[in-house]
Amino acid sequence: MFYGSIAYLLPVEQDVEGVCTSHESCIKRKNVLAEQFQVSRGTLRQAMLLLQENGLISNHQGKGNIVLSNQNLESNGLEKVGNPIVNFCVQPIDRAVTSVGFQPPTRKHQEVLKLRPSSIVAVIDITYYSKEAPVGFAMVYMPHEILDEGRVDLENTDSVYEFYSQLLASNGIHSDTRLRIVHARERLADILHIPQGDPLLILEEELYTEYDRPVLSQKLYMGADLYEISLRRKNK
Secondary structure (H helix, E strand, O other), X not given: OHHHHHHHHOOEEOOHHHOOOOOOEEEOOHHHHHHHHOOOHHHHHHHHHHHHHOOOEEEEOOOEEEEOHHHOOOOOOOOOOOXXXXXXXXXXXXXXXXXXXXXXXXXXXXXXXXXXXXXXXXXXXXXXXXXXXXXXXXXXXXXXXXXXXXXXXXXXXXXXXXXXXXXXXXXXXXXXXXXXXXXXXXXXXXXXXXXXXXXXXXXXXXEEOOOOOEEEEEEEEEEOOOEOOOOOOOOO
């Protein structure tokens, strides 16, 4: 519809008439927009409703329509590759402790990472803490050649974690991802300081470059009561 095109093109102004906070943006007044796009206020109203339905703006009495910049569809939710342990924990992550080991690839990793049996895989374990309490754990399997190409100092675990974080944020990275619930076994219970059998969210995925080259396989374990994972779904 025509108002869909208007919604896509709506301009945004910062701090219009001083009614917006520092992390918000305000849509221009409706009469200004209607005149700018040469449409009726009814058409403009439908465009605003479309943006509200998509979660991009919110109407507040006394403020008008406010852009929800912190709810941007491109930067929030599982639709964007990132670090779910950091992004979705209800408590702030204070630090991450990393350890690195090496092993031949399993048959599964030979398949999903397209490796030869003679290849070497880096096993990167990352424990995430909030207020000194462990809240998440990652098991990352990365081909040694990926780290080698990135000239990562494998003796420096901070450098390894930094490279991993940069890889997650790289342009063009995409994934095959599965999300399920498991019960904590002894090792995970010890790492996360929880009773055996407690429910855990596990996110399993393989990440690929924009040219479909596999760069890592990982399992992320998260306490079910410590995470709220956002996922936006929409029929076309």
